[in-house]
Amino acid sequence: ENFRLLYDTKGRFRLHSIRDEEADVWISFQAVQSENHPVLSEGNPLPEHIRWSHPIRYPDPLIKPNDTIKLDLEENKVVEFIKSDVGKVVMVTGGRNRGRVGVIKNRINKLTIIEEARKRLSAQQAA
Secondary structure, rough: OHHHEEEOOOOOOEEEEHHHHHHHOOOOOOEEOOOOOOOOOOOOOOOEOOOOOOOOOOOOOOOOOOOOEEEOOOOOOEEEEEEEOOOEEEOOOOOOOOOEEEEOOOOOOOOOOOHHHHHHHHHHHHO
């Protein structure tokens, strides 16, 4: 018998049974979430880091942070990826709403503390 480990609606781990055909497909693959995509000055990409700290060498340039990647574990290559855009169905994996399934309605870009400080410094220097 095969299972997938998922969150329930209260944010606890639950085992969800899956068919044998579905389990055979996912033995050599892993669905992961991308975090960042740094690029060197010469244009050669650095390893893309994903949630479980498994670097991908020379990732697809279309992969952006928070996209879901289907990764071949044997060859360490990206098989396919799913963009995290408005209208996609997602499961919340952190915070008070962990385990809830919903649709992305909009995206908000927040500045980090460093970006905010740089913005203030550049405004002060310009004045």
